[in-house]
Amino acid sequence: MRIVLVKRIRPLPLGGVLIPLFSIIIGVLISTVILYVIVGASPIVTLSCVASSLISPEIILTFLFLTILGVALLVAFSGSIWNIGAEGQLWLGTAAAAYVALFTSLPQAPMVAKIVMVLLAMAFGGAWAAVAGVLKAYLSIDEVPVTLIMNYIAYYIINYLVRGPWLGKETWGYIRTDMIPDQVKFTLIPGSTTITYEVLVLTILTIALTYFMLKYTSLGLRIRVLGSNPDVLKAAGVNVRVLIIVALAISGAIAGAMGAAQLAGYLHRISYPIESHTANYGYTAILVAWLSMLDIRAVPIAAYIVSALYQAGISMQIAGVSGASATYVFIGAVLLTFTVLRVFSEYSIKIVRG
Amino acid sequence: MEIASYILTVAPAFMAYYLASLGQGFFEKSGVLNLAIDGVFVLGIAIGYAAGVYSGNPWIGLLVAIAAAALFGMLLAYVTTKFPISHGAAGLSIMFLGYGLAGLIGVTARNTYNQLVASGVYPQYTLPITPTARVLMFVIPILIGILFYLVETKTKLGAAIRAAGENPHAATALGVDVVKIRLIAAAIGYSLIGAGSMGFLTWIATWSEGAGINHGWIAYAISLAAGRHPILTIGTAGVFATLATYMFALQAAYNLSPEIAKMIPFIVAIGAMVAFMATPLRKKLAPPLSLGRRFFKEERTV
């Protein structure tokens, strides 16, 4: 007797909902066990942290940022291009936006300045990603180590700038840039200390435009086919090399936009060293893109869950441990469970005699 | 600078980077994409530290680190080969888990360490760093590397691993048990990664949360830059270990800002990858053909 997996003809009913749901529940349970066994965290405390995070308004900003980044990565992943470089791309976007805000005279026209900040951020993020694209397209160099390495190069470039030419005048002993002028800071929604109109608009625009691109443009279709069969595209007459570069550039541009949003909508300045101040959204967005199963409509849902897990980890407050470790356990457990459970949405189990 | 003092100084870093990248290359030759490496490397450091603290014996630390790493590696290999699962997602999830577990385990161990120290006990959790030990840290990994090269090119095991990485379906038809072979490659490869993490712990000497993060990726880059070739990896690992160890000295000598100095290893990595992919070397050093591809029977093919 053997257990055999057979591919489903029709997808599992409600699989798109049940599988992520079960993954989260099981993942959280596994994390609870781990936290109890290793640091003695009470399961009740753990679970209540998770529960309260799901309804905490604290997560909304993270949710918005992760949605944008999730969409950025979804574009690349749809083409089977592993963009692990969202971190570097988004921070370069932050830097580009900082340049406009602090070192040009554009802030005199705030509307223009804000738009230019976002656009320049997209340009830099896109160009940064495109470098990896060129190496992949023309030299078949795997994008995973390249995009990853470029994260560090990006960090160090920005660190150099912040410590050097960009060092602020009013810093009170901290190594950081000045705060960006008030008029180019994004406008807070009444009643909130973190959420801004502009970030909301940016999030919605990102989803809408990307959805349209993927479904109704030939570029979008080709990126999707690139994900499973680049040779077919080549034989069909599509320039696959350019396609790879474009897909990565779009991915990096969207990430860059988020970087601009992070500067104007939240951080308002860049502090040295970046490695210590980053929330590592560029990496957790990878989980978001995966949980969405490359369906753009599921990205906000996935972002919601991941930002809740984020918050849960931070609020755990285990002695001596930064929130990061607990968060990583949550995220890792959920992603691993999801990766395994996802098999059942595509395959059914059969018991075979003989 | 004399060779001798060079070897002595660079040894722990070299052991860390070379063993980890050697193991990573061996593992990926079997066809599984290794995105878990940074997480398991970090975890190995924390587990080696904890085992060393609790037992007072760094060799136990080494054994436990090796065992733990091998276990996670085998989990990754099993899950991605037995089921139609994305290698990347599985690898990254183990990476995250590795980071998280490392933090929790390390902090718990550190509390114990502080208590022990307060009562006058100093558990030894790093490997010995006497000059003899340092020389061995240099020599033994290289010997292991040569052994790996011979295994890969001259034995049936090596042929089976490469077959699984090139074309697991064909390998199955030829009689290879792909699951078993990938488990073996994982056990061996990740054992080295675990050993490398002990080398790293010895190099940095104290543990703090996040110790080792990103260094697993450096080992990954080292391996790729050498085309996953056991002997060539000696070169790339040597370069990185040198740069990492002499970072401050280089900075002072050439008046570099620390940021530029930190950038050098990474730029070198990309340069190396470009250099050999753009030349005829790619025939021998290209990645395994089926690296990262899902392996599953029962698929209909034309």
Add this chain to the structure above:
Amino acid sequence: MRVTESKAYNSNFSLKTDIPVVSVRSVSKRFPGAIALDNVNFDILEGEVHALLGENGAGKSTLVKILYGIYSPDKGEIYVMGRRVRINSPKDAIKYGIVMVSQIPQIIDRLTVAENIILGLEKYGLTSRVSEVREFIKVKSKEVGIAVDPDIEVWKLSYTQKQLVEILRALLIGAKVLLLDEAITFLPLIEKRKFYKFIRNFADKGGSVVLITHKIYEAMDIADRITVLRLGRVVGTVRRDEVTPDDIRRMMFAEKSAQITYERLPTSKPREVTALEIRDLWVMGDYGVHAVKGVNLTVRAGEVVGIAGIAGNGQKELIQAVIGLRKVEKGSIRLYSEDVTNKGVTKIRSKGVGYIPDQPARFGVSLDNSIEENLAMLPVVTKRLIKWSAVRELARKLINEFNILTPSPKTPVKLLSGGNIMKVLVSRELFIAKRLLVAYNPTRALDEVTAIMVRRIIKEKAIKEGVGVLMASEDLDEIFQIADTIAVINSGKIVGSFPGDKADRDEIEKLMVM
């Protein structure tokens, strides 16, 4: 219809033992959306050559893959020498002496011959050195009459050599039952005869051979018994000397047998215009050696030029160069007098060139995408924005015209059977080919009925629409059916060119292997 020289190859067949070496009872197998095998009973006797005939999709390959452990049956049992066994993997099958050689070499390019072979030899453990088998290989291959260097990397071998190595490997790992899954179908007769001799030898010494083919004459040439499968069911098992080819054809196709014809399609009268002109073409192969060495070829509008040749003589590279997928080192390609040498696939496709590649799943259709998407992805079908309604209409039209069996135009193509996937590709390319069609083995995966239909459509396109057709095929029957001009390619050169209706088959085959 060929006259078969059967006497040289068939022994005086008689039952050597009562128990079949391998026996299959009530085996059924289902794939998503299709039944591959339905309640099949099948016996392999000791010392026999047993042909398994059926059109594409009949289930022959599935049955044999079940015997080799690549698939597991949903129902049914397998018996070896009367004992019930479970074959869960090729390793198990090999243990029972069952070895399969398929049409596509399974040996791995990057490894050497010795490495590939040692993988299947159980008596060598994982720690053994590859050099230990070297002598064994040399000795055995001399015995069998096949010469091969154990240390050569497989990617350096030709197709025929690779198939030889495959068979050598099968013997070396102790095959008692050889399953040949169309393994020799695409070799020309001269090479095939060598294999026939060896197969007969093997059977006479007590081995058994299951030969899968869809060519009736091949079965008549070599088999002792013939089993015919149709749509997953066994139609019947007969002794070769008791049937005629027509009987077999009737068993294979039943009501459709009237449509099968090996006769030529009408010769077209080509137009004055030159559709494709290839001058002194040099194209590099995959291994640093020129695959095409100074080819001159002309295809006129409305003419079908068939390139005959053994696989690996440069036809693949030639076709790829014409469509723009491979770089031209020297020489020129002109499409309706316009120079398109190295101008790229995009440009060439935009001129109305259709392309049916040899590997449809890799270069033709994207399996994960639907028929609609496989149409929409072509730059010649859609511009920047996709109008899905127009695409849907085109999809429906092609589905109807070619009788493509699919639940809907939105179904991922991978869920269709092999033949239907090919239909998607062929229908799409025939639609796009407004001025030139280049193809390599266009009907390889198709059943006989559809294959004939495709050839008819291609011929019609040539005659009625004046499309030029350059078609390379490893199936000589096909070339003889369809070509107005037959060109023979050998070692990268065109070694002969003949009008299709007057060509002498033997001469062409000689040119193919000289």
